[in-house]
Amino acid sequence: MLSEFPDIKGREKSGKGVVECDTKPKHALNIGQPRVIMEVGDDGVAVITISNPPVNALALTIFDGLKEKYAEAMRRDDVKAVVLTGDAGKFSGGFDINVFERVHRTGDGSILPETSISVAVNVIEDGKKPTVAALQGLALGGGLELALAAHARIAAPNTLLGLPELTLGVIPGSGGTQRLPRLIGLPKALELMLFSKPITSEEGNDLGLVDAVVPSDELIKASRQWALDIIERRKPWIRSLHRIDKLGSVPEVVDIIKTARQQAKQSFKNVPQHQACLDVIEEGIIHGGYHGILKESSVFKDLIFTDASKGLVHAFFSQRATSKVPNVSDIGLKPRKILKVAIIGGGLMGSGIATALILSDIYVILKEINSEYLLKGIKAIEGNVRGLVSRKKLPKGKAEKALLMVKGTLDYSDFKDVDMVIEAVVENIPLKQKIFADIEKACPPHCILASNTSTIDLNVIGEKTKSQDRIIGAHFFSPAHMMPLLEVVRTEETSAQVILDLMNVGKIIKKVPVVVGNCTGFAVNRAFFPYSQSAHLLLHLGVDLFRIDQLISNFGLPLGPFQLQDVAGYGVVVATTEIFRTSFPDRTFQSPLVGLLLKNGRNGKNNGKGYYIFEKGSKPKPDPSVLPIIEESRRTINIMPGGKPISVTDEEIIQMILFPVVNEACRVLDEGVVVRASDLDTASILGMSFPSYRGGIIFWADTIGADIIYKSLQKWSELYGNFFRPSRYLEERATRGIPLSAPAATSPAAKARL
Numbered sequence: 001m002l003s004e005f006p007d008i009k010g011r012e013k014s015g016k017g018v019v020e021c022d023t024k025p026k027h028a029l030n031i032g033q034p035r036v037i038m039e040v041g042d043d044g045v046a047v048i049t050i051s052n053p054p055v056n057a058l059a060l061t062i063f064d065g066l067k068e069k070y071a072e073a074m075r076r077d078d079v080k081a082v083v084l085t086g087d088a089g090k091f092s093g094g095f096d097i098n099v100f101e102r103v104h105r106t107g108d109g110s111i112l113p114e115t116s117i118s119v120a121v122n123v124i125e126d127g128k129k130p131t132v133a134a135l136q137g138l139a140l141g142g143g144l145e146l147a148l149a150a151h152a153r154i155a156a157p158n159t160l161l162g163l164p165e166l167t168l169g170v171i172p173g174s175g176g177t178q179r180l181p182r183l184i185g186l187p188k189a190l191e192l193m194l195f196s197k198p199i200t201s202e203e204g205n206d207l208g209l210v211d212a213v214v215p216s217d218e219l220i221k222a223s224r225q226w227a228l229d230i231i232e233r234r235k236p237w238i239r240s241l242h243r244i245d246k247l248g249s250v251p252e253v254v255d256i257i258k259t260a261r262q263q264a265k266q267s268f269k270n271v272p273q274h275q276a277c278l279d280v281i282e283e284g285i286i287h288g289g290y291h292g293i294l295k296e297s298s299v300f301k302d303l304i305f306t307d308a309s310k311g312l313v314h315a316f317f318s319q320r321a322t323s324k325v326p327n328v329s330d331i332g333l334k335p336r337k338i339l340k341v342a343i344i345g346g347g348l349m350g351s352g353i354a355t356a357l358i359l360s361d362i363y364v365i366l367k368e369i370n371s372e373y374l375l376k377g378i379k380a381i382e383g384n385v386r387g388l389v390s391r392k393k394l395p396k397g398k399a400e401k402a403l404l405m406v407k408g409t410l411d412y413s414d415f416k417d418v419d420m421v422i423e424a425v426v427e428n429i430p431l432k433q434k435i436f437a438d439i440e441k442a443c444p445p446h447c448i449l450a451s452n453t454s455t456i457d458l459n460v461i462g463e464k465t466k467s468q469d470r471i472i473g474a475h476f477f478s479p480a481h482m483m484p485l486l487e488v489v490r491t492e493e494t495s496a497q498v499i500l501d502l503m504n505v506g507k508i509i510k511k512v513p514v515v516v517g518n519c520t521g522f523a524v525n526r527a528f529f530p531y532s533q534s535a536h537l538l539l540h541l542g543v544d545l546f547r548i549d550q551l552i553s554n555f556g557l558p559l560g561p562f563q564l565q566d567v568a569g570y571g572v573v574v575a576t577t578e579i580f581r582t583s584f585p586d587r588t589f590q591s592p593l594v595g596l597l598l599k600n601g602r603n604g605k606n607n608g609k610g611y612y613i614f615e616k617g618s619k620p621k622p623d624p625s626v627l628p629i630i631e632e633s634r635r636t637i638n639i640m641p642g643g644k645p646i647s648v649t650d651e652e653i654i655q656m657i658l659f660p661v662v663n664e665a666c667r668v669l670d671e672g673v674v675v676r677a678s679d680l681d682t683a684s685i686l687g688m689s690f691p692s693y694r695g696g697i698i699f700w701a702d703t704i705g706a707d708i709i710y711k712s713l714q715k716w717s718e719l720y721g722n723f724f725r726p727s728r729y730l731e732e733r734a735t736r737g738i739p740l741s742a743p744a745a746t747s748p749a750a751k752a753r754l
């Protein structure tokens with residue numbers, strides 16, 4: 001029988017040189033599999049390298065490999081010290097998150113290794129020979145925690161250092177909660193952990209996390225020398241867990257933690273990991289680092305079973321899965337270089353898209369119809385860029401460089417060498433058709449012809465061209481330079497190369513591209529169009545609007561449906577309602593309310609008056625003077641049963657708002673608008689700010705169960721009408737007991753679309 005760990009003795013060279021510990025069974029041995037390598041030099045330093053492409057994640061077998069290599073290094077007389085590093089320019093992206101996923105799927109926590117004591121403390125920190133961590137590329141999560149247990153850290157420039165575990169619903173589990181405060185002080189450590197904020201090695205050096213920053217090509221040499229200096233007592237042999245000099249007094253600590261608890265309560269609702277992290281840090285500072293480590297370990301193992309961790313880990317993998325698109329990303333195509341992009345229309349969307357492009361070094365030609373609009377567009381871009389500088393999100397030098405990359409124009413003469421055009425004009429079909437016919441003539445034959453339409457059928461937009469294979473939707477979300485989602489909308493004719501190119505541009509400009517099919521509203525707006533409609537329906541059934549918004553905000557969406565309408569502006573609300581009413585007349589709820597609000601001189605945030613009052617410098621306040629207008633609207637359509645407000649619980653309100661969204665999302669899945677259900681999860685999180693700790697709209701729905709959602713919608717459709725009628729997909733899944741996320745036996749409509 002093959003043992004999990006091949007006996008390495010037979011393959012080791014007895015003297016110096018490379019010794020590999022393959023952490024795979026022999027029959028599976030090949031490059032690219034997790035392994036730990038050890039090389040012992042003439043200087044007596046053993047360089048132990050973690051190798052697990054692409055980010056050197058700490059797979060279970062890596063820990064075994066580390067223990068084995070360390071045991072050997074400690075045993076060998078020719079090894080005086082260790083340098084711990086990672087392969088291919090990266091230290092480590094942390095513990096292997098696939099293991100979390102496996103724990104969630106199986107419910108078996110026993111597969112989680114105990115690494116905090118057995119590796120970080122016993123093997124590295126308390127090892128009888130010193131370790132220097134040589135950091136480059138990135139050292140995140142468990143990766144950084146191994147480095148914190150080392151006796152010194154040397155880093156290459158711009159190495160990313162961080163403990164992002166809280167974004168996965170857990171806390172650092174290999175001593176990070178204890179060692180980081182001891183190395184850089186409590187306030188800064190809290191900032192890094194609670195906000196999962198990475199820092200660079202240069203900042204780490206200033207803070208005392210990193211002992212020296214050296215050029216990449218000198219990293220190993222400098223780390224070896226540092227390790228020898230520790231042996232020769234020219235440098236201190238520091239065990240971070242034993243340090244207390246940066247912690248401050250107990251009353252100070254208690255005070256800082258108390259303030260952090262209050263802030264975390266405000267900033268991170270509905271999730272347990274932030275408070276748990278503070279508990280663990282406090283324990284270690286008050287009762288000693290080793291106590292802290294024991295508590296950290298047990299809290300970590302509890303947190304992994306929380307709904308928040310399940311949702312966040314799902315969100316992590318869902319986001320990464322979006323780049324895998326059958327017949328696009330898996331057919332050997334390479335993305336072409338997109339160096340220059342023309343944008344037509346310098347309004348809110350056009351200027352936002354231009355901003356995103358120039359910030360990533362892509363030249364932009366901005367076209368407008370007259371110099372006044374052009375100037376306005378350029379000024380909007382400048383405003384976006386300078387806004388980022390003033391919020392300290394962009395260095396001034398980079399901002400000035402970016403602004404040199406945009407050029408304004410009033411005609412198509414500058415379009416002759418562009419690689420892509422993104423049309424971002426108003427939603428007007430004849431206008432868009434004319435523009436597409438013009439750009440087909442003005443641009444080179446390889447040029448991608450994209451539209452930022454949020455609703456119009458791309459086949460209609462491209463009807464007057466012969467370039468259907470180059471036509472694609474590039475649906476950005478507002479503000480386009482900030483929102484992370486890019487819907488890449490393909491038609492049946494769009495070529496795989498063009499889809500791949502746009503996905504690649506999306507990644508370059510730091511968006512998450514999600515490939516979707518062509519339909520009214522595409523994935524996000526389509527699935528979420530019932531969001532505000534159900535709110536209006538409830539309002540007209542007698543439910544208080546501010547109660548609805550408050551409950552939805554408590555659920556975790558940043559803006560309740562009414563406040564969202566205020567922020568979007570009523571013009572947008574009227575236009576989109578009309579588009580959805582035309583496409584889906586059987587399930588669109590319409591009331592006179594928005595018309596009445598407009599008549600009353602309200603236009604939401606645009607003029608400071610909507611359901612809320614918007615005043616500069618303060619949070620929007622509910623406006624009681626809107627209530628008589630609501631009463632008028634209620635009287636007009638008169639749908640309250642028996643003329644009395646319905647009685648609903650808080651939970652029912654949330655369900656009556658969100659189950660119709662799930663229902664429409666089911667239709668999106670049924671029609672094959674997205675490649676996989678989890679793409680809709682990613683799109684809902686990034687496009688609608690659906691709480692990531694709930695995993696996305698479909699993941700959340702599956703935690704409730706198709707059956708419950710189906711029965712509730714069925715009941716409400718009998719009571720309140722067709723708006724709630726369950727979709728075929730939902731009914732089928734509920735009846736057959738299949739999760740909504742399970743891959744569909746693709747319907748003919750879906751096959752045709754994707």
Ligand SMILES: C[C@H](O)CC(=O)SCCNC(=O)CCNC(=O)[C@H](O)C(C)(C)COP(=O)(O)OP(=O)(O)OC[C@H]1O[C@@H](n2cnc3c(N)ncnc32)[C@H](O)[C@@H]1OP(=O)(O)O
Nearest residue numbers: 055057093094095096097098140141142164172173174320
């Ligand atoms: C005990 C400990 O305290 C617990 C922990 O350490 S928990 C883990 C903490 N670490 C993290 O949260 C880091 C998570 N990873 C990231 O943030 C980013 O992947 C990164 C910054 C490392 C790299 O980003 P980027 O270069 O854009 O590559 P990205 O596409 O995200 O990842 C590349 C691949 O590595 C995988 N990957 C990244 N980090 C991973 C990890 N920690 N475990 C397993 N796989 C990981 C991704 O799933 C992806 O796989 P795929 O190609 O099959 O889709």
